[in-house]
Amino acid sequence: MPPEQILKKEDASLDLALRPGRWDDYIGQEKIKRNLRVLIEAARKRKEPIEHVLLYGPAGLGKTTLANLIAKEMGAALKVTSGPAIEKVGDLAAILTNMEEGDMLFIDEAHRLHKVVEEMLYPAMENGTLDIILGKGPSARTLQLQLPRFTIIAATTRAGLLSSPFRSRFGATHRLEFYQKDEIKKIIARSAALLGANLLDEAVDVIADASRFTPRVANRILKRVRDYAQVHDHEPVTRDVAHKALAMMDIDPIGLEATDLRILETIISQYHGGPVGLKTIAASTSEEVETIEDIYEPYLLQIGFLARSMKGRIATKDAYAHLGIPFEAGQNQGTLL
Numbered sequence: 001m002p003p004e005q006i007l008k009k010e011d012a013s014l015d016l017a018l019r020p021g022r023w024d025d026y027i028g029q030e031k032i033k034r035n036l037r038v039l040i041e042a043a044r045k046r047k048e049p050i051e052h053v054l055l056y057g058p059a060g061l062g063k064t065t066l067a068n069l070i071a072k073e074m075g076a077a078l079k080v081t082s083g084p085a086i087e088k089v090g091d092l093a094a095i096l097t098n099m100e101e102g103d104m105l106f107i108d109e110a111h112r113l114h115k116v117v118e119e120m121l122y123p124a125m126e127n128g129t130l131d132i133i134l135g136k137g138p139s140a141r142t143l144q145l146q147l148p149r150f151t152i153i154a155a156t157t158r159a160g161l162l163s164s165p166f167r168s169r170f171g172a173t174h175r176l177e178f179y180q181k182d183e184i185k186k187i188i189a190r191s192a193a194l195l196g197a198n199l200l201d202e203a204v205d206v207i208a209d210a211s212r213f214t215p216r217v218a219n220r221i222l223k224r225v226r227d228y229a230q231v232h233d234h235e236p237v238t239r240d241v242a243h244k245a246l247a248m249m250d251i252d253p254i255g256l257e258a259t260d261l262r263i264l265e266t267i268i269s270q271y272h273g274g275p276v277g278l279k280t281i282a283a284s285t286s287e288e289v290e291t292i293e294d295i296y297e298p299y300l301l302q303i304g305f306l307a308r309s310m311k312g313r314i315a316t317k318d319a320y321a322h323l324g325i326p327f328e329a330g331q332n333q334g335t336l337l
């Protein structure tokens with residue numbers, strides 16, 4: 001496959017207009033920003049590419065945006081691909097041999113890289129060499145290519161799934177955290193201004209509460225709230241209008257959607273609140289294990305509705321309260337509660 005086909009096309013649904021194009025417009029993740037700026041500044045002074053960077057954490061928190069900002073700050077070209085897009089070692093070889101001095105390669109969903117591809121990356125990351133095996137069997141030979149100096153920025157929602165030799169080849173590893181409410185409010189206000197939407201602060205507050213502390217979710221809700229307000233001629237957008245728009249989207253005031261509620265209800269009504277294994281939850285709710293782990297569970301853990309134990313997931317007292325189900329002492333064997 002030619003590299004331009006392996007390189008991921010920009011996700012059309014991702015609203016480029018809302019993505020911060022400058023460091024100063026990137027709100028939150030202060031510690032990571034501080035560290036990255038030092039890394040960048042030092043590399044620039046030495047006139048070297050920066051070390052490889054690993055960004056991990058829940059989906060939608062801005063890993064791709066950060067990668068774009070790093071490349072921009074370094075004046076580097078950023079090539080974009082993803083773990084599952086690189087099917088064969090030949091695909092990776094094609095990408096790497098097309099890199100130029102100082103280029104950056106963004107690998108999204110790095111936990112989904114094939115093992116052989118990941119292993120081919122080790123020497124490339126460590127000393128810029130690419131080992132290509134020519135032929136098969138006893139006559140096989142290894143051709144070693146020296147690559148130009150480049151930087152890999154890898155992103156994953158599941159750092160635990162990366163092999164430790166792979167992880168250890170990153171010079172900087174950063175975990176993105178859920179945003180604080182005041183940060184999400186600033187992001188919504190900034191996006192609203194860019195979209196030309198007129199929202200009262202009380203409406204921004206409602207959207208922030210439903211945003212799962214995640215900019216991607218906040219921006220998605222903002223756009224739907226704006227649509228609703230425009231159709232119903234409700235500008236400036238009030239708290240009430242924002243609530244109505246959320247209800248129409250089947251999003252509850254703290255950002256839970258039908259699947260979140262189904263997961264919690266399943267644990268509570270079918271498994272007495274847990275502990276219950278993730279695979280069992282997935283089977284009972286007809287969701288993929290990976291979808292639950294990547295999309296639903298991080299926020300439910302963050303707000304303390306779910307707890308993890310050695311024996312599985314547990315619905316907490318707060319989850320019962322939110323669903324209006326009476327919680328009896330000893331319900332989930334008192335584990336962790």
Ligand code: ADE
Nearest residue numbers: 020025026027062187215
């Ligand atoms: N849009 C998405 N993520 C953002 C962030 N961290 N700051 C500002 N706008 C954003």
